Amino acid sequence: MxxxxxxxxxxxxxxxxxxxxxxxxxxxxxxxxxxxxxxGRDFPFRRQINPYYVLVSEVMLQQTQTNRVSLKFLEFIKRFPDFESLAMANNNDILETWQGLGYNRRALALKKIANIIIQEYNGELPNSIEILKTFPQIGHNTASSILTFAYNKPTxxxxxxxxxxxxxxxxxxxxxxxxxxxxxxxxxxxxxxxxxxxxxxxxxxxxxxxxxxxxxxxxSKHYKKQPKFKGSDREIRGHILKLLIKKKEFPIEEMIRIIGLSKIRVKKIIDQLEKEEFLKKVENLIKLV
DNA sequence: GTCCTGAAGC
DNA sequence: GCTTCAGGAC
The missing domain is CATH 1.10.1670 (Endonuclease Iii, domain 2)
Structure with missing residues (x-):
């Protein structure tokens, strides 16, 4: 000291x-x-290092505190131990494991990445920032950190x-x-x-x-205050998804009633979730994809 | 450039 | 009410 x-x-x-x-x-x-x-701090994702673990943990760590990620990370890699098992998994199981981390689209992106790696890269995480940046949810910072932590490459x-x-x-x-x-x-x-x-x-x-x-x-020039979460579309969206993950499907009218807000607003959020491939509409039902 | 996106600890 | 390991869509 x-x-x-x-x-x-x-x-x-x-x-x-x-x-x-x-x-x-x-x-x-x-x-x-x-x-x-x-x-120095000790984390599960620093103890056991392989390219898959690094990818999973770095995506989890986007906008999410380390202490919340640690337990989820262990749960996630236990259930989906490698690229192949994640690529084979269904969205429902992945989202269920993801519950509590927030920003659920990251979970869908991870599955997409696992698919790309199995199908196009022979099951191996590419050792290139430019290639990693073509993957969903991976920008310059995440691509760089993945290369540094997975392969000890200077970025x-x-x-x-x-x-x-x-x-x-x-x-x-x-x-x-x-x-x-x-x-x-x-x-x-x-x-x-x-x-x-x-x-x-x-x-x-x-x-x-x-x-x-x-x-x-x-x-920092890049400092921005976050808008209020309470009462926002984000809160409603999280609520809808949470209910869907628990019960798999809902009549759309029942969902609107449970959420308890205007039909127009809830429908708009459901449409957005459909567009992002979280759910699909089947007749009068909405269900997870 | 601007807006959107979760959930939890403090 | 405040902050928290950004990236994508537009």
């Missing part, structure tokens, strides 16, 4: 005078690693905890910081020899920083 404090104060002093250079890079890497060696990506670390150390006093600026410095400071460990360490450090500096993210 004492050693860590020395590194931190050295960093601030030297960065203020010289800006970014090799010495700063060295001190920064040492302090991040030093913290991780002492206080450059920002997520909320990483952003917090860079804002804190490299943009003191600044506001409206663009991720492009952070990415430039991130590229210059990466530990390319141990990318997997490096990114674990960065994220864990960012989580720690949040305790004493909860407002760091607000200095």
């Amino acid at each position: 004492r050693f860590l404090k020395i590194l931190i104060s050295q960093f601030h002093k030297l960065y203020k005078v010289n800006g970014i250079n090799d010495e700063i890079k060295n001190i920064f890497q040492r302090l991040i690693h030093e913290y991780y060696n002492k206080f 450059f990506f920002i997520e909320t905890n990483i952003r917090r670390v860079y804002i804190y150390y490299f943009f003191p006093g600044r506001t409206n910081i663009d991720d492009k600026e952070i990415l430039e410095i991130l590229k210059k400071t990466i530990d390319a020899k141990n990318p997997r460990k490096w990114y674990y360490a960065l994220m864990d450090y960012g989580v720690m920083l949040k305790k004493n500096h909860p407002d760091l993210y607000k200095r």
Whole structure:
């Protein structure tokens, strides 16, 4: 701890005078690693690593807290242990296991990805950002993190905890910081020899920083307040899907009655769910696909 | 660019 | 009421 404090104060002093250079890079890497060696977090998806587990956990971790993902991850890989079993599974079982994580379309996307990997990539997760980005629900950040965690390949990506670390150390006093600026410095400071460990360490450090500096993210250009969940279409949509997963099918009129809101509003949400391939309408029934 | 998308802990 | 490991559709 004492050693860590020395590194931190050295960093601030030297960065203020010289800006970014090799010495700063060295001190920064040492302090991040030093913290991780002492206080790094332990997760099931960090203990057992294979490309399938990494894909599942990274998709689960989009917009969802680590502590909520840990248990679900174990449940999920127990029920769907590999690409093949997920590709063979039906949506109903997948959504049932997914309950509690939210953003259910991620679950459907995972199944689609499993299908693509079995059919087009011989059952192996492609080792390429460009290919991964063609998969549903996989953008640049998720593609990069998957490659780094699955194959220990150096990539450059920002997520909320990483952003917090860079804002804190490299943009003191600044506001409206663009991720492009952070990415430039991130590229210059990466530990390319141990990318997997490096990114674990960065994220864990960012989580720690949040305790004493909860407002760091607000200095990002990309900070946005979320709209209210209570009373939103999202809440209704979640409710409809939850009922459907439990009972498989409902007469559409009964669903409208249970939800207790205007027919027009509920129908619109049901149409959207149909369009996203969660459910289908059969005569007067709605049922899971 | 803007809007949409869950659920839970605090 | 607040925040929380973004990505897709438009």
